[in-house]
Amino acid sequence: MSAFPGEESNVHDLIKREILKYADKINSLKTGSMFAIKTGSPGKCSIMLDAHIDEVGAIVSGITEEGFLRIQSNFIDPKILPGSVIVVHGKKEIKGVIGIKPFHLTSQEDLEKAFRIQELFVDCGLNKKEIEEIVSIGDSITFSPSFSKINELVSNKALDDRIGAYVIIEVFKRLKRINHIINVIGHFACQEEFSALGAITSTYVLKPDFAIAIDVTHASSPNVSQKHSSELGKGPTVFIGPSVDRVLNKKIIDTAQKYGIPFQKEVGILSGTDATYIQIVEKGIPVGVVSIPLRYMHTPVEVVDPQDVEKTINLLSLFIQEVDASFLEALYGEY
């Protein structure tokens, strides 16, 4: 499924189908976000679980005389584009290749220069007239789906943050068998990658009492040191820092420890997720961030460990179950 920021309705139907049996209410918002609600009992407070359904991509910014497409993107490192297969979302979906000059014709000097986005183009195998019938400036481009199992790990495009959406759907399935006192809102946010439009406007509409953003975070790999990242296979990360709520975090960590769920700590100032924006909407609400470690973010070959995903689902479901009156009082008691 493809959903460049602004086109998230492509994914709505799929999510709706999956979550329908487990939610009491489902709705899409005009901004492109959608949400599902499961009422709790007594259901006086609500938590919003937020994951974004837009993915990184590019936009067609021009069409050359020969029928090649020029592209623009604020999200992708252009260095990963040469040699990729991408999908152009015109009147219909067509495939294209981002190719470059052959090795044999490139000077030694040029071999060392990284490509900038304005120097790249997409070849769809069509001439100008043919392509203009299908594609126009402003059409979006996403990576071609490239799911593969690498040993025990899983790789694909857009795990950021479809994996978060998957977690929410699975949590809803578990909620059917769990007693929970709070209402649970599953928010599938639009445009997180660009302007946090979904997070900001949906929080205004839904007015949750507190929220947890479920996103992905950098996992270590060669050139990404362990000091600055988490590790695959060691469980979800809990974000710790000045812009998340202390009491909420303690409860998440206590839950993990109580049930023996391995987790990691990610320390930072602002989390780079929807949570940063959700926290300051209107009067403000307590927020937390739980993330799934992921390698090679914003490339077609993002990698996660399915075990980490499973543990994240467990952690969040149990957390919701553990929420009781005394926790809610501690959360709001200070004010």
Place this chain on the structure above:
Amino acid sequence: MENIELIQKLSNAFGVSGDEREVAEILREEIKGDVEKIKSDAMGNLIALKGLDKSGFKVMLNAHMDEVGLIVTSIDEKGFLSFKKVGGIDDRVLLGKRVIVGESKMKGVIGAKAIHLQKKKDEVEKTVESDIMTIDIGAKNKEEAEKFAPLGSLVAFDTKFEKLNEKYYIGKAFDDRLGCSIVASLLKYSFNFPVIALFSTQEEIGLRGAITGAYQYTPDMSITVEGTISADIPEVKEHLKCSKIGQGPVITIKDRTLITDHKLREKLIYTAKKQNIPYQFKQVIAGGTDSSKIQLTKSGVRVLTVAVPVRYIHSPVSLFYQDDYENTLKLLYEFLNSLKEEYYGTVN
């Protein structure tokens, strides 16, 4: 000097962005007898309301409780702590400084390699970047360090407030504990209008607390009281000194985040002239303040930013001059005292 104990308590308090509780407690104690309601919110802001029975335009007085500091990001096998900076800090002020770590308030030091051990020229003349610095809390190993300074612990400079000579004071966090002290002092008076005091959080990491605080209790006009850049030191060109110690409260016309309200500012200057209070303008467009966020609340708020000039903000030791503090307090008091309903239209 008036308020000196309050300033001392506030300056010494631990309040790095994200955990301003200690500062909020001190302020709560200080103002509880002077205001009608004290509230908090999800961001940890401290909000005090006074004069609720009065009608007319609501005035907000704002200062931020948080200070810049560090946060522990990882611990190595030997128990040394690596960190990130919370707020904007020049790496070059960090080497060889004493710090206080975490909720357990452990003492520590940011170690610096002895000069005897530094290779010639290269190492001696290069700056050390903060991401290779470490904090030493005297732990024997990782487990011991984790017990006292778990990941995510906030770290503040370990600087005690003291008098530096007749009228100069040094300490940490004058940006913006001086503002907090001034706002708390102003709450001792009654004015002709309702007053909302917003002691905000997370200012140093993006002016965040002010956004929610002003949304919940929205004023018609607001004054942010700060401790601002004074770079009147050697090696700085005349036009880049920003403000000068001894020349009185610093009035912002424009900074990186806002242009203050022209009419209100004219009235403020008129008050200064009438009451013979020295004042100066912020002469470098640098920094940003809570007022820029309060300004954009709902349908808009008219804002001013007034500050005490402080040397060496965002470093372990800052310096201010007594008269500047007192004149800032005096200017704001006189200004608020003279505000009438017609302030929108005319200067006097």
Place this chain on the structure above:
Amino acid sequence: MEQLIEKLINAFGPSSKEEAVKELIKSELEQKVDEIKEDKFGNLVAHVEGSGEKLLVAAHMDSIGVIVTDIDKNGFLRIGEIGGLRKSFLVGQRILFENGIEGFVYYEDKESNWEVKDQKIEKFFVDIGAYSKAKAKELVQIGTEGIYKPNFYKSDRRIIAPSLDDRIGCAVAIQTIKNLKKKKIKYNTYFVFTVQEEVGVKGSRTSSYEIYPDIGISLDVTDAGDTPETYPVSLNLGEGPTIKVMDGGMISSKYVRDELVKVAKKENIPYQLEVISKGTTDAYAMQTTKAGVLSGSISISTRYIHTGGEVADLGDVENAVNLLKNFIEK
């Protein structure tokens, strides 16, 4: 329309000091709208009633400029930026200050006195011909604002002038209002001439909250890509107003973009689809207001934005008016 644009160009109005522009627009619109007033933040709001959904059309009155930060002992002025000043284009500019005083921008040329090497604002200064600090202080103060001296030139169908950003947007709004047929108006339209866009889309943010429309459209300029050896952008002068797809701050609502394209196609109005990577407009603030506002933008392709000589095509301006007018009418 060129007279209208010229009048707007000549009005003094850097961010936060838009009074002269406000007065001019007010006088142009008196009697032509159902209500015109200033809101709490200083924006000028002109209301044209209609029975349908609420539409907010924004054009910003403020231009970029400079502000005096210091007056040295010899009467030279030091300046700070108002909005995004392109430093490479500042030295050599004539500045007009709010009280009519003029000055010339130069730089500390000790290191290289033939070419400006170090483009930092603190190395620049303005000479207003004062021979002492005292003399200079009679003419300007710390905080006095200035703009690129207005200089309107028309060559056939093209205009060269500073501040086309965004006086040209204001002109489009004004002309649209004048051309609207009352009976045909589909939207309940608020034309907001915003303040302080250049320093953070501020006027747009507060007026969007206040009015809270269903749909928002900003009128602004956008970078043209038709000059020698320039960054590839498929926007050319003379090929019609642009309908925004994406800019540096937002992605337009698909609904608004498609509606505008529909109108353009139906009325045979040339248009271009805009995809740029830097810069944004008042629509950026509208989009995230409360529960969200479906937002888009109509822009005029303009060359050399934020310099003393912006260039745009009158045909594009007239077509923009046509597009907006037809969008608002049934």
